[in-house]
Amino acid sequence: MARLELKRVTKAFGDNVVLDGIDLDVGEGEMVCLIGASGSGKSTLLRCINLLEPIDDGAILLDGDDISEPGRDPRPVRERIGIVFQAYNLFPHMTAAENVMLAPRRVKGLDREALEGPVTALFERFGLSDRMGHYPDQLSGGQQQRVAIVRALAMEPEIMLFDEITSALDPELVGEVLDVLRDLRGQGMTMVLATHEMGFARELASKVCFLHGGRILEQGPPREIFAAPAHERTRAFLRRVL
Amino acid sequence: MPVTKAEAAAAEPPQAPHPAPSRTRRQLYEARQRRRSLGIAALSTGAVILFLVVLIPMAPGWGAVKRSFFDGEVFAQTFPGLLQAFLLDVAIFAWCAPAIALLGLAIALCRDVRAPALYPLRLFGIVFTDIFRGLPVILVIYLIGFGVPGLGLPRPWNSPYIWGSLALMLVYSAYVAEVIRSGIEGVHASQRAAAASLGLSDADTMRFVVLPQALRRVVPANMNLFIALQKDVALLSFIGPVEIFRQAGVYKSLLANFTPYVGAALIFLAITIPATRYADYLMTRQARART
Numbered sequence: 142m143a144r145l146e147l148k149r150v151t152k153a154f155g156d157n158v159v160l161d162g163i164d165l166d167v168g169e170g171e172m173v174c175l176i177g178a179s180g181s182g183k184s185t186l187l188r189c190i191n192l193l194e195p196i197d198d199g200a201i202l203l204d205g206d207d208i209s210e211p212g213r214d215p216r217p218v219r220e221r222i223g224i225v226f227q228a229y230n231l232f233p234h235m236t237a238a239e240n241v242m243l244a245p246r247r248v249k250g251l252d253r254e255a256l257e258g259p260v261t262a263l264f265e266r267f268g269l270s271d272r273m274g275h276y277p278d279q280l281s282g283g284q285q286q287r288v289a290i291v292r293a294l295a296m297e298p299e300i301m302l303f304d305e306i307t308s309a310l311d312p313e314l315v316g317e318v319l320d321v322l323r324d325l326r327g328q329g330m331t332m333v334l335a336t337h338e339m340g341f342a343r344e345l346a347s348k349v350c351f352l353h354g355g356r357i358l359e360q361g362p363p364r365e366i367f368a369a370p371a372h373e374r375t376r377a378f379l380r381r382v383l
Numbered sequence: 384m385p386v387t388k389a390e391a392a393a394a395e396p397p398q399a400p401h402p403a404p405s406r407t408r409r410q411l412y413e414a415r416q417r418r419r420s421l422g423i424a425a426l427s428t429g430a431v432i433l434f435l436v437v438l439i440p441m442a443p444g445w446g447a448v449k450r451s452f453f454d455g456e457v458f459a460q461t462f463p464g465l466l467q468a469f470l471l472d473v474a475i476f477a478w479c480a481p482a483i484a485l486l487g488l489a490i491a492l493c494r495d496v497r498a499p500a501l502y503p504l505r506l507f508g509i510v511f512t513d514i515f516r517g518l519p520v521i522l523v524i525y526l527i528g529f530g531v532p533g534l535g536l537p538r539p540w541n542s543p544y545i546w547g548s549l550a551l552m553l554v555y556s557a558y559v560a561e562v563i564r565s566g567i568e569g570v571h572a573s574q575r576a577a578a579a580s581l582g583l584s585d586a587d588t589m590r591f592v593v594l595p596q597a598l599r600r601v602v603p604a605n606m607n608l609f610i611a612l613q614k615d616v617a618l619l620s621f622i623g624p625v626e627i628f629r630q631a632g633v634y635k636s637l638l639a640n641f642t643p644y645v646g647a648a649l650i651f652l653a654i655t656i657p658a659t660r661y662a663d664y665l666m667t668r669q670a671r672a673r674t
């Protein structure tokens with residue numbers, strides 16, 4: 142059964158219908174890539190899944206449980222679904238380690254001593270052990286994004302959302318961040334990501350979804366989508382970005 | 384693959400370095416320019432000062448003004464007393480400032496509450512800042528400083544120190560609240576989103592993520608407010624306390640000379656000029672850091 146299921150999800154900002162009936166299944170251990178032109182609603186979709194934006198209609202099911210019900214406390218859901226944004230993720234007044242420990246301490250009630258071990262291990266795993274005491278402005282963009290990923294992982298989420306986490310980076314820093322995603326993919330993390338990195342999507346995605354006009358116009362394994370897109374619009378989009 | 388000119392240039396091996404001149408042509412030029420501007424600034428400043436020193440004493444009333452405002456003997460005689468009185472200004476400032484900081488913060492937070500049950504708090508925050516920012520300080524001091532003791536309160540409670548200080552606290556915490564609120568609003572929305580996405584509560588988001596950034600940003604603006612507060616303490620003299628301004632007035636009547644006011648002004652400036660300079664310095668440093 143799918144871990145995460147979107148059923149006819151609709152979202153408008155005023156008259157601007159951004160999501161117009163999105164259906165999507167994300168299975169355990171899958172990596173789903175959302176592609177589509179700027180403004181097609183990729184970020185909005187991810188923010189809706191994390192309950193940062195309320196949806197207008199439809200339903201979002203997490204293990205069969207409707208998390209999008211109006212009036213429901215979003216916080217338990219956010220503990221289970223982590224998200225990393227394109228930029229401005231880190232809290233600039235805290236060191237990398239403090240950034241990572243804040244939520245486990247305040248939300249899960251863990252104390253510093255209990256966190257020290259696992260947090261250090263996470264920093265080590267992503268090659269950041271010598272950066273724990275640094276403030277965000279002392280880190281490169283790539284390091285900042287890796288710390289942001291570590292911070293989300295420290296909450297031990299079951300599903301991770303990534304919103305174009307490499308698109309604000311200098312080209313030479315993209316690789317190190319994609320390596321982290323590759324690592325997570327290898328660990329079997331369930332992930333949904335909005336991305337402009339087509340090569341990466343083709344290599345690792347279990348499923349690629351092309352968003353257009355508020356709908357998923359086409360979805361399928363990367364082989365199919367990239368090699369033989371069924372829709373003219375998908376073809377046109379891919380011609381532009383590849 | 385076509386290779387652009389820039390790429391081709393970048394690919395070329397770096398040129399053998401010239402024997403580096405001790406200073407580049409540009410540096411030499413800039414140093415010359417700097418010397419030139421410094422010279423011009425010094426010259427023109429000197430000219431203006433000379434002009435003032437020569438011209439002002441030529442004014443018909445200068446003799447009288449000099450006697451009544453710049454009397455060295457009166458200055459020496461009253462300055463220690465003025466300093467003594469200024470300690471009261473500093474003391475009033477010292478007990479008002481922390482209260483203002485706390486009250487200002489509390490009111491800023493009131494205005495930010497979202498829960499409908501707490502709407503009265505929000506309303507209170509709005510009304511409070513509207514009223515106390517909308518009134519002249521001296522009017523609030525009169526109304527509270529004369530009005531409340533006028534209710535016939537028993538002894539320590541009718542002191543103008545208490546009610547005058549309260550008036551300053553109310554007015555200044557309204558200003559501080561507005562400054563803090565602008566700082567809170569200046570924190571990028573994505574910071575709140577990042578905090579929310581981690582499951583932090585609204586209160587924790589405010590306390591650990593938004594406020595620390597907001598308060599840091601408004602330090603210079605708040606410093607300017609506290610400098611203004613130090614000056615406005617002198618307004619309490621109108622309802623009783625013999626602080627420096629009032630003391631200068633006493634000396635003036637006693638000695639029939641205005642020099643004590645000049646002494647008082649110098650004492651204020653000795654505090655406020657370094658403080659404003661420091662606030663300006665913080666402000667420019669912050670502006671630079673943000674770009």
Ligand SMILES: Nc1ncnc2c1ncn2[C@@H]1O[C@H](COP(=O)(O)OP(=O)(O)OP(=O)(O)O)[C@@H](O)[C@H]1O
Pocket residue numbers: 154157159177178179180181182183184185186305335
């Ligand atoms: N908070 C908001 N208020 C109003 N309109 C919004 C808001 N957020 C997004 N939109 C609109 O929703 C549409 C989709 O935006 P979204 O950011 O989801 O696109 P995207 O696919 O992520 O684009 P990009 O590739 O540029 O990141 C846009 O037209 C945008 O203007």
Ligand SMILES: [Mg+2]
Pocket residue numbers: 183184185304305335
């Ligand atoms: Mg986006």
